[in-house]
Amino acid sequence: xxxxxxxxxxxxxxxxxxxxxxxxxxxxxxxxxxxxxxxxxxxxxxxxxxxxxxxxxxxxxxxxxxxxxxxxxxxxxxxxxxxxxxxxxxxxxxxxxxxxxxxxxxxxxxxxxxxxxxxxxxxxxxxxxxxxxxxxxxxxxxxxxxxxxxxxxxxxxxxxxxxxxxxxxxxxxxxxxxxxxxxxxxxxxxxxxxxxxxxxxxxxxxxxxxxxxxxxxxxxxxxxxxxxxxxxxxxxxxxxxxxxxxxxxxxxxxxxxxxxxxxxxxxxxxxxxxxxxxxxxxxxxxxxxxxxxxxxxxxxxxxxxxxxxxxxxxxxxxxxxxxxxxxxxxxxxxxxxxxxxxxxxxxxxxxxxxxxxxxxxxxxxxxxxxxxxxxxxxxxxxxxxxxxxxxxxxxxxxxxxxxxxxxxxxxxxxxxxxxxxxxxx
Numbered sequence: 001x002x003x004x005x006x007x008x009x010x011x012x013x014x015x016x017x018x019x020x021x022x023x024x025x026x027x028x029x030x031x032x033x034x035x036x037x038x039x040x041x042x043x044x045x046x047x048x049x050x051x052x053x054x055x056x057x058x059x060x061x062x063x064x065x066x067x068x069x070x071x072x073x074x075x076x077x078x079x080x081x082x083x084x085x086x087x088x089x090x091x092x093x094x095x096x097x098x099x100x101x102x103x104x105x106x107x108x109x110x111x112x113x114x115x116x117x118x119x120x121x122x123x124x125x126x127x128x129x130x131x132x133x134x135x136x137x138x139x140x141x142x143x144x145x146x147x148x149x150x151x152x153x154x155x156x157x158x159x160x161x162x163x164x165x166x167x168x169x170x171x172x173x174x175x176x177x178x179x180x181x182x183x184x185x186x187x188x189x190x191x192x193x194x195x196x197x198x199x200x201x202x203x204x205x206x207x208x209x210x211x212x213x214x215x216x217x218x219x220x221x222x223x224x225x226x227x228x229x230x231x232x233x234x235x236x237x238x239x240x241x242x243x244x245x246x247x248x249x250x251x252x253x254x255x256x257x258x259x260x261x262x263x264x265x266x267x268x269x270x271x272x273x274x275x276x277x278x279x280x281x282x283x284x285x286x287x288x289x290x291x292x293x294x295x296x297x298x299x300x301x302x303x304x305x306x307x308x309x310x311x312x313x314x315x316x317x318x319x320x321x322x323x324x325x326x327x328x329x330x331x332x333x334x335x336x337x338x339x340x341x342x343x344x345x346x347x348x349x350x351x352x353x354x355x356x357x358x359x360x361x362x363x364x365x366x367x368x369x370x371x372x373x374x375x376x377x378x379x380x381x382x383x384x385x386x387x388x389x390x391x392x393x394x395x396x397x398x399x400x401x402x403x404x405x406x407x408x409x410x411x412x413x414x415x416x417x418x419x420x421x422x423x424x425x
Contacts, residue, residue, distance in 0.1 A: 002026045005065050008040060021045075030072035032060065042068040044075040044085075053086035103195055105147055106140035109133060111195075112186045121278035128182040135159060135179045144190065149200045156180050156204065180204050215350045216357045221343045223410040225351075228341035235319035236333040238292050242319075243348060245289045245404055247355035247373055249276065250348050255326045256318040258311035265290045265308070270374075281374040284397035286404035293318065355403060362402050368395040 001007065002025040011034045013020050019035040021043075029044050042057035057063060057071050075085045109132050117125035133140065135155055139147060159176040184201035191199050217225065222244065229240040242253050252270055260269050268283040275281050285293075296318065297304035321327045330348070338344045352373065359369045371392035 003030075003032065003065060005060075008032055008060055008065070011040065024069070024072075027069040027072050029076045030069055042071075044072040046076060046079045046085075048079055048084055053084065055086050055089060103144050104141055105136060105144045106133070108144040108190055108195070109140075109186060112189055116189050121276070122273040123276070123278075127178075128185070131175070131179045132182050132186065136183075144187075145196050147200050152180075152183065152200045153204065156206075177206055180206060213347070213350070213353075215346055215353065217343070217346060217350060217354045219410045221346070222351075222354060222407065224341045225337065225343050225346075226407060226411055228337060231340070232333065232337060235321070235327050236329075236337075238295075239319050239327060240337065240348070240351075242289060242292055243351045244355070244407065245286060245292075246283055246400065247352045247403075248281075248283060249352065250330075251326075254319060254328075258308070258314065258316050258318055261285075261293065261308075261312065261318075263305075263309065263312065265293050275374055277374065279374065282391070282393065282396075283372075284393070284400050286401050288404045288408065289400075358403060358406060359399055362399075362406060364399045364402070365395065368392055368399050372396050372399055 001022060003022070011020075011022060011032060013034055013036045017036065019033055021031045021033055023045075024030040024032070029046050031043050031045055033041050033043055040060040042060060042063055044055045044057055046053055055075055057068050060068075063071075078085045109129055113125055113129045117128065136147070139151070156176050156179065159179055160172040180201055184199060184204075187196060187199040187201055190196045226241060226244055229237040229244075231237065232240065239250075239253055242248075242256075243250065246253070246268075248270070252274060255274060256268065256270075260271065261267070262269075266285055268285055270281040270283065272278050272280045294304065297307050317324065317326055319327055321329070334348070338346075356369050356373060359372065360366070
């Protein structure tokens with residue numbers, strides 16, 4: 001029978017048979033396999049060294065008759081040259097399967113971390129790989145190529161519900177969005193290398209990001225928080241005051257090490273592996289900030305100097321929790337601070353925004369404020385960042401000293417800085 005697409009649609013199987021083959025008179029070796037359920041597919045059949053072989057070409061619904069004839073003609077041409085397309089396809093499939101199963105999802109993440117993330121910030125690398133391994137722990141030993149889109153969507157949706165709580169409903173969305181972003185980056189890298197063919201994280205339906213916060217504490221709110229923090233349990237109260245005085249990030253202050261402080265406590269150098277942009281950051285410490293640190297040392301000058309040097313030689317944390325690790329019980333102590341201070345609907349990160357806004361109110365240059373915050377965007381981005389190498393060290397110290405005086409003024413209730421009471425640290 002010379003096949004046509006109309007004839008193929010009308011082909012059936014006789015009762016009692018599972019399938020049948022109908023060969024095409026228009027192309028040698030091409031046949032349509034019809035099964036009892038109505039499915040139809042093209043195959044190419046040939047005989048080589050006395051044995052029949054068949055090569056599946058595809059579904060009739062997905063492949064046109066013209067394309068099927070072209071594929072069959074190519075196969076018959078290979079047979080004429082003494083090749084066996086059926087065995088070659090089996091070998092290629094077996095090799096592809098071996099490669100696919102050799103590159104497991106866990107191996108892909110390992111290679112992404114070792115070969116690509118080594119050039120990224122340590123903090124990003126640790127968080128990205130940790131999040132992917134935790135979210136997809138059931139799939140780490142499976143082929144990376146077999147991680148399909150429905151599985152990814154199911155896992156990401158699970159993160160949304162598992163991470164969120166009644167008191168913090170946005171937590172799940174944040175974790176889901178970040179994990180999806182990490183997965184998309186990892187697979188995009190693998191696709192470019194040719195180790196996987198598709199990116200199952202690409203164009204996932206993700207929620208719109210939450211509106212950017214713009215909360216800035218008023219002077220009255222800041223004064224109340226600062227004074228209440230002085231009475232709060234250690235080390236939380238000291239951390240809150242240090243956040244207010246320096247404007248650095250919560251985890252940067254919580255993980256402050258004695259080794260990062262200068263011998264006279266006037267400077268704190270945050271190493272690049274602990275900063276968001278990966279660049280070391282020098283923070284001048286105002287007198288009130290230094291007083292917070294001195295309070296943690298012996299009273300006698302000689303004694304605290306010796307003790308400070310000993311601590312600077314160790315890896316000790318300045319504000320440790322009970323087991324010596326960086327403080328982490330944020331929610332519990334924040335709730336108590338809100339109640340005691342009477343200030344609610346704010347976050348610790350708002351202290352950073354409050355400092356930035358306050359410096360502008362004090363007339364500090366924008367470039368200095370950005371340097372205090374260790375921002376490399378804004379006025380220090382692009383070509384300016386390449387050629388502008390001024391470290392703003394003097395300006396940063398003057399800015400943070402001015403900010404400390406401002407806090408002293410609002411805490412003491414003085415009208416100006418001429419009659420300032422020293423803060424209780």
